[in-house]
Amino acid sequence: xxxxxxxxxxxxxxxxxxxxxxxxxxxxxxxxxxxxxxxxxxxxxxxxxxxxxxxxxxxxxxxxxxxxxxxxxxxxxxxxxxxxxxxxxxxxxxxxxxxxxxxxxxxxxxxxxxxxxxxxxxxxxxxxxxxxxxxxxxxxxxxxxxxxxxxxxxxxxxxxxxxxxxxxxxxxxxxxxxxxxxxxxxxxxxxxxxxxxxxxxxxxxxxxxxxxxxxxxxxxxxxxxxxxxxxxxxxxxxxxxxxxxxxxxxxxxxxxxxxxxxxxxxxxxxxxxxxxxxxxxxxxxxxxxxxxxxxxxxxxxxxxxxxxxxxxxxxxxxxxxxxxxxxxxxxxxxxxxxxxxxxxxxxxxxxxxxxxxxxxxxxx
Amino acid sequence: xxxxxxxxxxxxxxxxxxxxxxxxxxxxxxxxxxxxxxxxxxxxxxxxxxxxxxxxxxxxxxxxxxxxxxxxxxxxxxxxxxxxxxxxxxxxxxxxxxxxxxxxxxxxxxxxxxxxxxxxxxxxxxxxxxxxxxxxxxxxxxxxxxxxxxxxxxxxxxxxxxxxxxxxxxxxxxxxxxxxxxxxxxxxxxxxxxxxxxxxxxxxxxxxxxxxxxxxxxxxxxxxxxxxxxxxxxxxxxxxxxxxxxxxxxxxxxxxxxxxxxxxxxxxxxxxxxxxxxxxxxxxxxxxx
Ligand SMILES: Nc1ncnc2c1ncn2[C@@H]1O[C@H](COP(=O)(O)OP(=O)(O)O)[C@@H](O)[C@H]1O
Ligand SMILES: [Mg+2]
Numbered sequence: 001x002x003x004x005x006x007x008x009x010x011x012x013x014x015x016x017x018x019x020x021x022x023x024x025x026x027x028x029x030x031x032x033x034x035x036x037x038x039x040x041x042x043x044x045x046x047x048x049x050x051x052x053x054x055x056x057x058x059x060x061x062x063x064x065x066x067x068x069x070x071x072x073x074x075x076x077x078x079x080x081x082x083x084x085x086x087x088x089x090x091x092x093x094x095x096x097x098x099x100x101x102x103x104x105x106x107x108x109x110x111x112x113x114x115x116x117x118x119x120x121x122x123x124x125x126x127x128x129x130x131x132x133x134x135x136x137x138x139x140x141x142x143x144x145x146x147x148x149x150x151x152x153x154x155x156x157x158x159x160x161x162x163x164x165x166x167x168x169x170x171x172x173x174x175x176x177x178x179x180x181x182x183x184x185x186x187x188x189x190x191x192x193x194x195x196x197x198x199x200x201x202x203x204x205x206x207x208x209x210x211x212x213x214x215x216x217x218x219x220x221x222x223x224x225x226x227x228x229x230x231x232x233x234x235x236x237x238x239x240x241x242x243x244x245x246x247x248x249x250x251x252x253x254x255x256x257x258x259x260x261x262x263x264x265x266x267x268x269x270x271x272x273x274x275x276x277x278x279x280x281x282x283x284x285x286x287x288x289x290x291x292x293x294x295x296x297x298x299x300x301x302x303x304x305x306x307x308x309x310x311x312x313x314x315x316x317x318x319x320x321x322x323x324x325x326x327x328x329x330x331x332x333x334x335x336x337x338x339x340x341x342x343x344x345x346x347x348x349x350x351x352x353x354x355x356x357x358x359x360x361x362x363x364x
Numbered sequence: 365x366x367x368x369x370x371x372x373x374x375x376x377x378x379x380x381x382x383x384x385x386x387x388x389x390x391x392x393x394x395x396x397x398x399x400x401x402x403x404x405x406x407x408x409x410x411x412x413x414x415x416x417x418x419x420x421x422x423x424x425x426x427x428x429x430x431x432x433x434x435x436x437x438x439x440x441x442x443x444x445x446x447x448x449x450x451x452x453x454x455x456x457x458x459x460x461x462x463x464x465x466x467x468x469x470x471x472x473x474x475x476x477x478x479x480x481x482x483x484x485x486x487x488x489x490x491x492x493x494x495x496x497x498x499x500x501x502x503x504x505x506x507x508x509x510x511x512x513x514x515x516x517x518x519x520x521x522x523x524x525x526x527x528x529x530x531x532x533x534x535x536x537x538x539x540x541x542x543x544x545x546x547x548x549x550x551x552x553x554x555x556x557x558x559x560x561x562x563x564x565x566x567x568x569x570x571x572x573x574x575x576x577x578x579x580x581x582x583x584x585x586x587x588x589x590x591x592x593x594x595x596x597x598x599x600x601x602x603x604x605x606x607x608x609x610x611x612x613x614x615x616x617x618x619x620x621x622x623x624x625x626x627x628x629x630x631x632x633x634x635x636x637x638x639x640x641x642x643x644x645x646x647x648x649x650x651x652x653x
Contacts, residue, residue, distance in 0.1 A: 052547050072550045085548035089566050099552035102562075146552070 001028050002063050002076075002153030002186045004049060010057035011044050011210075019044055020210045021058065026203075031180055031187040035197035036207035037233070042190040043158055045207075049188060050156050051075050062154060078147035079156040082163065084139045086131035092118075092142050093127040099150045117149040120182065121175075137168045144176070148183050157189040161196065173199055194234050198222065206230050223349075228358045231278050231351060237315065239278045240325045243355060246273040251352070253277070253321040259298035262347045268362050274355035281315065283346040284327035291330060295348045302327075302343050307335035318343070397628070403621040404428070411617045427622035443623065445597040446605040450627075453515050453601060454583040457522035461579045464523070465530025466572060470560070472531065473538035491528035495521075496588040503592055513595040521589055526579040533578075537571030538564060573641035581631055602627045 004026040011019035019041045026032045034042040047053035049060060051072035060067050067075050078099070086095050096117055097110045105113075118124045121141045131139055140160060147155055160176070161169045177200055180187055191197055197204045198218045206213040206221060206229075214226040225231035225239075232238040244251045246269045250258045259277075261269055269275065282291060287299065302325070306317040314329045318341075327343055329335060352361045403411045404427055406420040431443045471477075472484060502521060503512070511517035541564055549559035565572075587603040594600045606623055609616040635642065 050547075050551060052550070071555070072547070073553045073555065077551060079548070079551045081544045081548060083542060083544055085542065085544035087545060087549075087563055098549070102553040102558065146548075150552070 003028050003061075004154065004186060004188065005061040006045075006049075006058065007061075008058035009045070009048060009055060009060060011041070011048060011053065012056040018210050019048070019056075022210075022212055024205060024212065024215065026186060026188060029184045029186055031189065031200060031202045032205060033189045033191060033197040033201035033203075034205045034207055035191055035194055035233075036213070038192055040207045041210040042192075042207055046079075046156055046158055046188060046190045049154075050077055050079050075154075076152050077154040077156055078150055078152040079158065080140075080143045080147050080160045082159040084131075084143040084163075086139055086142055086146075088131050091128055091130050092123060092134070092145075095131070095142055096123075096127075096145050096149050099146065103150070113149055117145045120148065120179070121145045136164050137172060140164060140172055141175075144179065148179070151183075153185060155185050155187045155189075157187065159191055160189075162191070162193070169196075176200060194236065198234070204234070206233060224360070224362070225278075225351065226360055228276055228278065228353045231353070235280060237281050237326050239280045239351070240284070241353075242277045242279075242321055242323060242325070244275050244277045246271055246275055251275065251277050254323075255321040257300060257321055259300070259345065260296070260347065262350050262352070263296055264348070265352050265361060269352060273361075275361065276353040276355055276358075278351035278353060279345055279347075280349070281326040281328045283349045284325065284343050286316075286327070286329050286335075286341045287344050289329045289331050289333060290344055290346065295346060297344045297347050299342050299344050301340060304335050304337060304339045304341060306337055309334065316341075400621050400624045401628075403618060404625045406618065408616065408618040411621070427618045428626075431619055431622055431626075441605065441608045441619070441623075442597045443602075443605065443626065446600055446602045447626070449515060449597075449599055450584060450601040450603075451630075453518045453522065453599075454580050456515075457519045457526065457583045458576055458580040460519070460523045461526035461530045462572060462576050464527050465534045465575055465579075466565075468527070468531040469534030469536075470538050470564075472535040474543070487528040487531060491532075495525055495586070499589055499592045502589065506593060512593055513599050515599050517593050518590060518599060518601070521593065522579075522583040522586065525586075526582055529582075530575040530579055533575040534568065534571050537568040541567050570641040573638050577634060577638055577642060580634060584627070584631055 004024075006022050006024045008021045008023060009019060010017065010021050022045060024032075034045060036042055044053060048055050049062075051067065051070060051074075055068050062075055062077070072079075087098065090098065093114055096114045100110045100113060114127075115124070118127055121144060123138075123141055123145055126134065126138060126142070131142070134142065140163075143160070157176075161172050164172060173196060176189075189196075189200060201218055203215060204218055204221045205215050208229055214221055214230045216224070221230060221234050225234060228241055232241065242253055244253050246252075246261065247258070248271065249261055249266070251261055252258050285291065300320060302318040302320055304316045304318050305324075307329075308315040308317075312330070312332070314333075314335055316327045316329055316335055318325050318327055335341070353359060354361055402418070402420055405423045405425070406417075407422070407424060407426065410417050410421065431441055472480065506512050506517050509517075511520070545563050545567070546556070546559045549563045550556065554562060584601075585603060586601075587606075590601050590604045591607070594604055602623065606620055606627075609620040609623070
């Protein structure tokens with residue numbers, strides 16, 4: 001059993017606090033992704049779990065053990081680094097077997113386990129090459145092989161795909177997912193890429209400025225963002241945010257446009273409250289070209305300023321209440337710049353955030 | 365069209381000029397050495413001949429026989445002792461300078477500590493002081509300590525001459541090795557010490573070898589300080605021994621040249637053996653992961 005618990009974990013560099021007391025429990029065999037903008041403390045948190053960074057405060061447990069003062073080698077973990085960190089003076093076989101050799105494993109057992117891992121990752125033809133003779137994707141695979149061959153309780157990944165080109169990144173993402181289905185272990189995966197977070201995670205941990213902003217399944221985080229930060233960070237293109245005021249059961253935008261308060265949020269708003277209306281581009285579409293045409297909605301007339309056809313859909317840049325708004329058109333219809341259209345907002349999927357705190361009005 | 369041709373010929377002229385310049389430099393650097401080697405194989409008279417004789421007319425090993433005491437006229441120069449002194453002093457001081465250089469270079473490359481920049485600058489400035497400027501104070505201190513005319517005395521001097529350089533060169537090498545390699549090794553089960561010896565040390569080996577060769581050559585060839593701090597066969601090194609060929613009114617140039625060859629040969633052999641590392645060391649050959 002390798003549950004990981006962080007209790008009020010703090011990291012300070014001198015007087016600078018970079019992780020501000022994180023509480024998080026990662027279940028046995030769970031795949032958790034730490035996601036957030038660069039510099040928010042994801043790597044630092046991961047490295048504290050790994051033992052590569054001293055913990056300034058709080059407690060880290062792996063399984064039943066408090067590991068605060070254990071060196072990495074005693075934590076039964078393995079880690080995949082952003083630059084792969086393959087040993088340049090060893091060939092692939094030696095790289096894979098290094099950990100087992102250090103552990104004093106018998107040579108024939110090392111060979112057997114290295115062959116197994118190489119087989120899982122399709123590395124068998126590369127075993128005699130050195131890292132310099134491998135492509136980026138192959139190096140990435142060797143790094144993963146080195147992680148699984150020791151059969152640790154916990155895998156840690158620090159931006160493992162960010163050095164690959166877009167196509168390879170997609171492939172490797174799928175491979176990591178498959179690997180986790182084959183080799184069940186607890187995984188903590190760090191990335192700044194919300195697509196990786198959405199596709200890989202059992203649960204996403206959104207971080208900002210050394211704090212956890214929200215924890216939840218990808219769908220929870222996507223459908224119920226706790227704050228405007230999460231709302232714009234998760235989902236691409238990002239959610240539109242429009243300043244507004246609650247006025248007699250309606251949301252009044254800056255230019256006086258009025259749309260009804262979404263039914264499910266009515267109980268959480270009060271008259272006169274300054275709010276931010278959040279709505280994803282997917283939920284604003286020209287009438288007759290949207291995802292859901294039924295359910296509660298509001299119709300507004302807007303002028304398309306620019307349209308980007310993406311094949312089956314187009315992204316439309318338009319303007320509402322003096323602010324740029326992105327909308328989506330589903331279907332092969334071409335939209336001309338300057339074309340005036342009636343858009344329908346799917347209000348059952350709209351969000352309201354308190355203008356002062358940036359938190360969802362539903363958040364307690 | 366003609367412009368292209370012109371630029372090509374001007375390129376060729378440039379290249380030819382560069383080659384000529386490189387050749388000239390090489391000649392300037394090599395001729396004295398060549399002269400010494402040639403002179404080791406001819407009698408004193410021919411060395412002093414005017415106009416100079418380039419190719420020895422009667423090549424001879426007499427000069428070597430003489431220094432080793434094999435010839436008819438015995439020259440009482442204890443080359444064997446000098447050689448052993450040189451070897452012991454150069455090897456020991458090199459090993460110590462390397463050990464300190466590795467520890468120091470690693471510390472500078474990997475750790476943050478107070479006064480790091482200052483200490484590093486201090487080391488480099490110390491290196492900029494000509495050794496001979498220190499010879500008087502060193503002489504006085506050494507004689508108070510009673511280590512004048514001992515191998516230990518010279519070893520200490522050479523270690524301190526070489527340490528700034530070994531630290532600087534080895535620091536550069538460790539700096540090139542990504543920290544994540546050592547971290548990966550620690551996650552893989554190594555202690556920090558094991559991670560150093562199994563991962564970082566092998567990757568910095570070229571730099572360490574280069575630093576070692578330079579330290580050895582510095583100690584092996586050093587004359588100014590050694591001539592002050594040594595007296596007798598217990599500590600005199602080969603370069604100091606060269607002076608034995610000067611008498612009050614005469615200089616045995618041929619003997620001196622033969623001895624110079626004896627000094628050069630081990631240095632050449634060493635350089636040749638580690639030349640692959642030396643080139644990597646001098647060009648900071650990459651060890652990227
Ligand atoms: N050794 C260090 N000394 C001082 N500050 C550091 C050090 N390492 C990281 N930081 C700071 O800690 C913050 C978090 O860094 P990091 O965890 O690497 O961010 P992320 O991985 O989310 O991009 C950053 O602001 C970074 O500048
Ligand atoms: Mg990072």
